[in-house]
Every structure is written in C-alpha cells, then in structure tokens.
Amino acid sequence: MNLLLRLYPVPKGKIFIDGQDINSIPLKDLRDSICYITQDNFLFSTSLRENVKLFKDGYEDKEIKESTKNAMVYDDIEKMKNGIDTIIGEDGTNLSGGQKQRVVISRAFLNKSNILIFDDTFSALDNRTEQLVLNNVKELAKNKTCIIISNRISDIKDADKIIVLDGGNIVQEGTHNTLLKQEGKYYEFYKQQSAKSEMALN
Amino acid sequence: MKNKTWHRVYEMAKPHKKTIIIVVLLSLLISVGEMVKPYLIKIVIDDYLSMGIYQKGIVTIGMIGAIYIAIVLIGNIIDFISSTATNMMGEDIIYTMRNRLFKYTQNANIPFHDRTPAGKLFVRITNDVEDVSSLFKDVLTTFFKDIILITVIVVIMCYFSITLSMLSFIVIPFIVVISIVLTRILNKIYDKSKKIRTELNTFLAESIYGSKLIKIFNIQKEKQAECERLNNDYRNSRLPGGIIEGLLPALMTIAENVAVSIIIWTCVYHWFGISLEVGLIYVFTTYIKQLFEPITRIIDNIEVVQEAFVSINKIYDILDHKEYLEDLESGMILNEVKGKIEFKNVWFSYNNRDWILKNLSFTIEPGQSIALVGKTGCGKTTITNLINRFYEIQQGEILLDGVNIKNINKRSLRQHIGVILQDPFIFARTLKDNIKLNANISDEEIQEAIKLSSAEEFVSSLPGGIDEVAKERGISFSAGQKQLLAFARIFAHNPSIFVLDEATANIDTHTEALIQKSIDIISKKKTSIFIAHRLATIVNVDKIIVLDAGEIVEMGNHLELLKTGGYYSKLYNAYYASLQ
Known part of the structure; x- marks a missing residue:
C-alpha cells in the first residue's frame, strides 16, 4: 500500500490506476484519489473535529457528524463534555485504543476519494462494533474500490x-x-x- | 512573582557560591585597576606635561607608563580567569537543570504525561535551559563587576568634585526610568514569545512524527500554513525586542553625551565656581565614559535577564509541581508475590467527572488466568493501568496478596507485574538491551528468554542477531516481531503477574501461533490477565469478566457464560456468525 501511494519510489510500468502508470499521475492527485486508513491510529493533539476532517475546510458539521456515526464513535464523542470540539490530551482526555481507531476510521466516511484502503483498522474493535462498522464500510464502498487488509476472516469474507x-x-x-x-x-x-x-x- | 524568580535564581546559583565570591573579589581588583588608569594619566597631564617636565622626584613618566601597562596586563589576566570561571559555572548550571528536568519527566506520573505534550517538554529541557545559561555565563560576572565599577567610579568622582559629580548624575533618573519600563515590556514580550515557541515546537514534533499521515491525506499545504502561522507569530513576538535592542544604544549614547556636555559647559563657563583645569576635565569625561560602560551593559543585559527569568519561571512551573511526581521509594518492598489480586468497590475516573470504572469488584486467585472482555472504551486497559498504579483510584481498594497496593513500594510492585502493551515500545538500542532493559540479567538468561518466546528464528534472521540495533520506536520491525521481543522481555524478567493487552495490529498466523505458545507457557504458571480483543484467544482462561461501561455485567468461564445466554454469548455468537 505504501507503494500504491508512492510513499516509496515505484519502478515505471509496475503499478497502474485506471490503466495509467502511477508514476505519471501527479503525487497530489494520486494521494487525493486514495483514502488510506493506516493502522497506527495517529491523532494530532487538537480537537476531534480537526482530527476527523484533517484540517481541510469545506466540511459541514452535519457531514462530520454523519461520518462519526458511520464509524460508530458518535455516541462516545457525544458523551464527552465538549463533544466533537474536545481537544485530545487536554484535561486528561484519554481515548481508548478502540475509540482512537474509530475516530481514524471516520476520516474514510468524510473523504470523497474513490479508492479506500483499510489497513488492519478494525483490530481494536470488539466483534459487534466491528461488524457494524464493516456494514457501513460496505455501504460506503458500493461504488468505490475498497481494499481491506486483515488477518481476520470476518473482515474480508464478503470481499x-x-x-x-x-x-x-x-x-x-x-x-x-x-x-x-x-x-x-x-x-x-x-x-x-x-x-x-x-x-x-x- | 519577581521575588519568587530571584529566589529561584538564588537556588540555582547556590551550589556555586564559592565561584561567585571569587569572581566578585576578582572584579573588585579589576575595578581598582580601571580606576587607577585615568588617575595615572591625570598625574602625567597635570604634574608632568603641563609643567613640561619628564621627571618629578624619582618618578619618571616612563615609570608611570610601565605601571599603566602592568595594570592593563594583570587586569586582562584576571578578566580571563573570571570569565572562564563563570562560563564553567554557566555550563554547570545548565547541566544540572537539564538533568533535573529529565529526572522530573521520568518520575512524573502518567496523568502528567497525558496532559503535557512531548514538544513542550522538549522545549523546556533544551531551549529554556539554554536561555537561562547566558544569565549565569554572561550577566552574572559582568553584573558584579559593573556594580563595583559603578560604586568605585562614583566614589572617586565625588572625591574629585562633588559638584561636578552631582551635575553628571542629572541623567541617572532618566536611565532608571528607562530600565524599569524596559524590564516590564521585555518580560511581557518574552513571556508571550516563549509561549508561542512552545506551541511551535509541539506542532513541529507532532508533524514530523505524523509525516506519513500528512502525506497520505495530502495535508502538507494545511500543515505548512499552520507552520507559517505559528512561525510568523513567533517572529512577530520577537520583533519588539529587536526594536528595543536597536533603540537602546542610541538612548544611552545620548544620555552619556548630555552628561559630558554638562561637565564641559560647567568648566568652560566657570559655573558653580568651577575653574577650568584640563586634567580635571579629562578625568571627569573619562570617568563618565567609564561610568556609562557598565550602566549600558547592565541595561543591555535587562533583555538577557528577562529572557532568562521567563524561562526560569517556565522551568520551575514544571519542577514545582511535585504532586505529579511518583513516590518510588517509600512503601512495602515485596520479596515474593503469590499473585492474588482483588478489586474491592473500585471507582475510577481520569478527570474526576466521567466515571470509567463504577464500583468494580472481582478477585483473581494466585495462578489463575482471567480475561477482560467488553466493548472498546469499557475500561479494560484502564484496569491494568490501575494495577500498576499508573493512576490512583478515587474510591475502593486494590489488593495484591491481601495488601493494599497503595502501601506497596511502586518500584517493587511494578517489578512483579509484567505488562505487554498493544504496541510494545522498542528503544533505538540493541535487541539485547531492549530485552534486558538495564536489569541485571545474564546473557545466558537472555538467550533462554529468546528461546522460550520463540523469537529465536526472528532474531537469528537479523544480520546483527541479538546485537542488531533497532530503529527508533522499532519501526523496522513488524507488529508481530515487536510482540515476540516483548514476550522475550517477560521471560527474561520473570514477573509474578502477567498482563497482556492483546495486540490489535495485524499479526500473521505463524507469529500468532508462536505468541500463543508463549501465552500458554506463562499463563500456566502465573497469575495472568488478558485484555482480549479477539474472543478466540480467551476461551481457555479460568475466568472471563465481561465489562460494559465500567461495570461487570457477567463473570464466569467460557462455557458457563455461553450457557447463560447473556452479553458474552451474544458477543461470541456475533463473532462466530461473522466467520460463516
């Protein structure tokens, strides 16, 4: 996946998107067309809102709300005092591994890319939550290309x-x-x- | 607030009392030398040149010249010695402060680290400490020297002519006002600018750490804009300081020249009955120049002092918060642990508002293995943090072998508990060091631990074997390999209680089997707690505790819980169904 996003150099004539060598696609366009959710659950020490929309403007509150709902983290966020505007790390705010993972997954639901990659991003979720998120992912991926990397049969069997x-x-x-x-x-x-x-x- | 800062400076300088006293005495010598110099020239002018003679008694101009040169030489040597001494003292103080700050961060508890971004701590330990150093290296020596110089010059000037001295001092109130205003302004400027610097550094540290994510989501532009905004704020915050710095020499030169002009006028027009005496004018104008040198230096240094004071206060804002420090020394030392763990009506919240654990009670018998199961955010990981006393509970008690863990020495407690985190931390050291972690463990024991943890195959596949140096945070290793190393750590350290926060990252089936082997070996012998994310790995434990929103909803072994048809069986069936 690191190669698909050209995070490492790729030899010419090896990887194609829509028949086009990825080396000939401008890096920005290439990465804009792919939404890659990594497994490292990296969150910036800013508000949850910024962490979902990743500092990009032009998203409505409704869209952000919807994406957190799809990632099954909306209820958790609502329980926090400042909701979506809670600042990570402030006032001892601690997110559990699974909560972080779902905040990260929310990004995929907000993103407009046509290619989705989930790199082992459901691992910290309990089986029930995982199934609910996966159902939403299936819905989201209906008209998109979706790659799921996982060692769990349950994540991939419907691919x-x-x-x-x-x-x-x-x-x-x-x-x-x-x-x-x-x-x-x-x-x-x-x-x-x-x-x-x-x-x-x- | 000011007094507090002075007290802090005093505390930092205290171990260097001797150096400071010697430096002050040396300064005294230098000042005397400085004072004698114009006096010698006055003698030459008034007693020799104006009389047109070369020798008076047995003293010749040549002899006076030789004395003058000797004074200059000795003065320079003394200056060299005292500035070397203060430089060394400055470095010493930085060294001590840096160590103190690092020690604090190491001894500070997890809640402290939860609320303090790493970038902020970096700034305190590096930049702020550096900013303090010039206070001791440059300012302190010259300050004492300058105060003495000023005093001596004033006394000598008064000795020559009280009237002329008073006239020269007309400009002093003006200078005092400037310094007071300056101190206030600069303090505000630096306080603000250092706040922005901390923000900027925190931002930088995080952006570099998150560079992969930034690339993936194409947010370089947004991050660049944020960097430029912070950087611009920082630049602007320092601008007023620069303006003042530029303005100051001009102001001081004006004050100095005004003073000199007053003297010359007075002498030329014979005001206050002063007669025109070339030697006296020379001495006075020279003394005024000499007087302004230390005064200008002191005023210039206000900037350095304020910058240092702001940093000192920021450093002490961390150091003074003793409530975050963990007490690792007191408490009962445990020699042998059987491994019975009891939670009795435990209430816990990270922020004293949202309860993570509510009235939790359960017991784990020695050698038993239990699994904590539940939705994410239900408090599973929290429980292991509490056993280690990373956080203090608000109500209830946690007992280890019947002893409240509050009464157990923290170091000893943690020695007996081996924890494997979801993403084990790997230091940029050799694998051996990573397994050993500075404990007293022999090479044979480490080899044995690697064997037991089935990490042998992985370790021997590395070019350097056990001496292979890991990359920062172990980024070159897969999640599974890091897990294998973490298990080797456990086997090498052999704790009485084993806690596994099950890895959530992708681990291939082969490595997973190796890990399972380690789990089986350990859980057979030790009290084990598993935080389970995958149900399949916990069916063999003695007791499963199902948590929901910080409360126990079910407890029992796998089969019992399945039969009751409760929460666990639903969870399990959902999992089972997902496989079909």
Missing part, C-alpha cells in the same frame, strides 16, 4: 476478491467460497480461526 500473500508472493486469489474449495492456504487459515471458535462452542 469480491481475496488475495492471499505469503512471504511477499501471491499464493491464492478468489472469493471466500472459491478459496475455501481450493483447500489451500486460505482454507487452512479459515480452519484455524473457526476451529478456535468451534472448539469453544462445544
């Missing part, structure tokens, strides 16, 4: 295409169902995860 990587190589490619039938790496992976839950159920 149009799942790419299984091992040691930097693609070992499998397909939908959840076709991959399960192939009984390869993905199947193993699935078995491991469901075995744990299965075992627990019995």
Whole structure:
C-alpha cells in the first residue's frame, strides 16, 4: 500500500490506476484519489473535529457528524463534555485504543476519494462494533474500490476478491467460497480461526 | 512573582557560591585597576606635561607608563580567569537543570504525561535551559563587576568634585526610568514569545512524527500554513525586542553625551565656581565614559535577564509541581508475590467527572488466568493501568496478596507485574538491551528468554542477531516481531503477574501461533490477565469478566457464560456468525 501511494519510489510500468502508470499521475492527485486508513491510529493533539476532517475546510458539521456515526464513535464523542470540539490530551482526555481507531476510521466516511484502503483498522474493535462498522464500510464502498487488509476472516469474507500473500508472493486469489474449495492456504487459515471458535462452542 | 524568580535564581546559583565570591573579589581588583588608569594619566597631564617636565622626584613618566601597562596586563589576566570561571559555572548550571528536568519527566506520573505534550517538554529541557545559561555565563560576572565599577567610579568622582559629580548624575533618573519600563515590556514580550515557541515546537514534533499521515491525506499545504502561522507569530513576538535592542544604544549614547556636555559647559563657563583645569576635565569625561560602560551593559543585559527569568519561571512551573511526581521509594518492598489480586468497590475516573470504572469488584486467585472482555472504551486497559498504579483510584481498594497496593513500594510492585502493551515500545538500542532493559540479567538468561518466546528464528534472521540495533520506536520491525521481543522481555524478567493487552495490529498466523505458545507457557504458571480483543484467544482462561461501561455485567468461564445466554454469548455468537 505504501507503494500504491508512492510513499516509496515505484519502478515505471509496475503499478497502474485506471490503466495509467502511477508514476505519471501527479503525487497530489494520486494521494487525493486514495483514502488510506493506516493502522497506527495517529491523532494530532487538537480537537476531534480537526482530527476527523484533517484540517481541510469545506466540511459541514452535519457531514462530520454523519461520518462519526458511520464509524460508530458518535455516541462516545457525544458523551464527552465538549463533544466533537474536545481537544485530545487536554484535561486528561484519554481515548481508548478502540475509540482512537474509530475516530481514524471516520476520516474514510468524510473523504470523497474513490479508492479506500483499510489497513488492519478494525483490530481494536470488539466483534459487534466491528461488524457494524464493516456494514457501513460496505455501504460506503458500493461504488468505490475498497481494499481491506486483515488477518481476520470476518473482515474480508464478503470481499469480491481475496488475495492471499505469503512471504511477499501471491499464493491464492478468489472469493471466500472459491478459496475455501481450493483447500489451500486460505482454507487452512479459515480452519484455524473457526476451529478456535468451534472448539469453544462445544 | 519577581521575588519568587530571584529566589529561584538564588537556588540555582547556590551550589556555586564559592565561584561567585571569587569572581566578585576578582572584579573588585579589576575595578581598582580601571580606576587607577585615568588617575595615572591625570598625574602625567597635570604634574608632568603641563609643567613640561619628564621627571618629578624619582618618578619618571616612563615609570608611570610601565605601571599603566602592568595594570592593563594583570587586569586582562584576571578578566580571563573570571570569565572562564563563570562560563564553567554557566555550563554547570545548565547541566544540572537539564538533568533535573529529565529526572522530573521520568518520575512524573502518567496523568502528567497525558496532559503535557512531548514538544513542550522538549522545549523546556533544551531551549529554556539554554536561555537561562547566558544569565549565569554572561550577566552574572559582568553584573558584579559593573556594580563595583559603578560604586568605585562614583566614589572617586565625588572625591574629585562633588559638584561636578552631582551635575553628571542629572541623567541617572532618566536611565532608571528607562530600565524599569524596559524590564516590564521585555518580560511581557518574552513571556508571550516563549509561549508561542512552545506551541511551535509541539506542532513541529507532532508533524514530523505524523509525516506519513500528512502525506497520505495530502495535508502538507494545511500543515505548512499552520507552520507559517505559528512561525510568523513567533517572529512577530520577537520583533519588539529587536526594536528595543536597536533603540537602546542610541538612548544611552545620548544620555552619556548630555552628561559630558554638562561637565564641559560647567568648566568652560566657570559655573558653580568651577575653574577650568584640563586634567580635571579629562578625568571627569573619562570617568563618565567609564561610568556609562557598565550602566549600558547592565541595561543591555535587562533583555538577557528577562529572557532568562521567563524561562526560569517556565522551568520551575514544571519542577514545582511535585504532586505529579511518583513516590518510588517509600512503601512495602515485596520479596515474593503469590499473585492474588482483588478489586474491592473500585471507582475510577481520569478527570474526576466521567466515571470509567463504577464500583468494580472481582478477585483473581494466585495462578489463575482471567480475561477482560467488553466493548472498546469499557475500561479494560484502564484496569491494568490501575494495577500498576499508573493512576490512583478515587474510591475502593486494590489488593495484591491481601495488601493494599497503595502501601506497596511502586518500584517493587511494578517489578512483579509484567505488562505487554498493544504496541510494545522498542528503544533505538540493541535487541539485547531492549530485552534486558538495564536489569541485571545474564546473557545466558537472555538467550533462554529468546528461546522460550520463540523469537529465536526472528532474531537469528537479523544480520546483527541479538546485537542488531533497532530503529527508533522499532519501526523496522513488524507488529508481530515487536510482540515476540516483548514476550522475550517477560521471560527474561520473570514477573509474578502477567498482563497482556492483546495486540490489535495485524499479526500473521505463524507469529500468532508462536505468541500463543508463549501465552500458554506463562499463563500456566502465573497469575495472568488478558485484555482480549479477539474472543478466540480467551476461551481457555479460568475466568472471563465481561465489562460494559465500567461495570461487570457477567463473570464466569467460557462455557458457563455461553450457557447463560447473556452479553458474552451474544458477543461470541456475533463473532462466530461473522466467520460463516
């Protein structure tokens, strides 16, 4: 993903967006067209509002509110004394890992990019919240390209295409169902995860 | 407020009393030398040149010249010694202050760090300390020298002619007014400018740390604008100081020349019965010039002093807040810990307003493993912070082996609790240092710890092996590799209680299996607390505590909780369904 955004140099003729070599796309346009939510939950020590809209103007309160609702963090923010204008770190304001992650995810709902990337961004969420956020993400991604990076089957099983990587190589490619039938790496992976839950159920 | 600042300066200078006394005595010598110089010339002019003689008694002009040169030489040597001494003292004071500030940040509790941005602390430890140094290095020596000089010159001037002296001092009130006004203005300027500097530095530190995010979201322009705004504010805040600095020499020159003119006029027109005596005019104008030199220096230094005072107050604003310091020395030392943990009606809030934990009670028996489960923000991580006493609870008590943890020595308490955070912190040191963390652990034990934590494969894959130096914050390692290292730390330090805030980042299945192996080894032997984000990893624990909004909603093992069909079973079924 770092390569897709040209955070590192990319050789010519290797990565294309809409048939265009990404090296020929101006860096600003390239990055504007992609909304990449990273796993490091980085928040600036400013208000939650700025952290969601990332210092860009032209967003209405309603839009910001909507995006936090979609990321299932609206209720948490509402409980804070200053709501969306709460300053991070001030007055001992502490966000839990999961709250930070959802604030970060809100950015995706506000962003107008056509390509969405979620790099392991649901990991700090409990399963229920995760499912709710994922449903909203699915809705958001209807007419967009969406890449989800995850080790949890539950995050990715509904994807149009799942790419299984091992040691930097693609070992499998397909939908959840076709991959399960192939009984390869993905199947193993699935078995491991469901075995744990299965075992627990019995 | 002023008195407080003086007291702080005194406190900082106190260990250097001897140096200061020596410097003052040396200054006295220099001043005497300075005073003798024009007097010698006066003698030459009045007693020799105007008489047209070379020798008077046994004293020749040549001899007087030799004495003059000797005075200059000795004066310079003494000057060299005293400025070296004060420079060294200045460096010493910076060194001490920097260490004191760092020690404070290390001993300050987590709430302090929660509310103090790192950028602010950097500024205090680096810039503010530097700004204080010139007070001791440049101002202090010259200040004593100048005060003595002024006193001596005034006395000598009065000795020659009280009338002329009084006339020369007409300009003094004017200078005093200037200094008072200046002090006030400069204090305000620096106070404001340093506030902006702190803001600017905090901004810079954060922007550099978040540079990847800034690139990804194309907010370079917005960040640049913010930087320029802060930078501009900072520049503007310092401008008035520059103007004053430029204005001051002119004002002082005017005052000086006014004083000289008064003397010359008085002598030329024989006012107040003063006769025209070339030697006397020479002595007086020279003394006035000499008098203005220290006065100008002192006034110039008001700027340095005010800048230093503002910084000193900012530094002490941190140091004086003793309530944030942790007491790591007192309290019971635990030699052996069985590992029984009890929470009794614990209430906790980070800000005394929003309760994170409400009347929480539970017990973990020695060797038991428990898991904390619940929605994000329900207080799971908070509980582990409380066991470590990173935060103090408002009500209730937490007991370790039946002892209230408030009565246990913090260092000892933390020694017995091994915590693995979601994103383990890696220092930019060798892996060995990262596992050892300055504890007394042998190389064999470290090897053993690496083996136990299944980190062997990872460590040996690095070119430097165990001596490989990690990048800052371990950025070159994956989340899984950092976890493996964190587990190696636990095995090496062998605490009695193990707390795992389960990693939320992506960890590949292979590494996850290795981590699970470590978890199994540790939880078999030790009291273990798991903050679970993934249900699949906690089905084996002895007790699951389900939290919701700071309260326990369910407690029991996996099967029991499934049977009751409560909150946990719903959570679990949602997870299970998501796999289908």
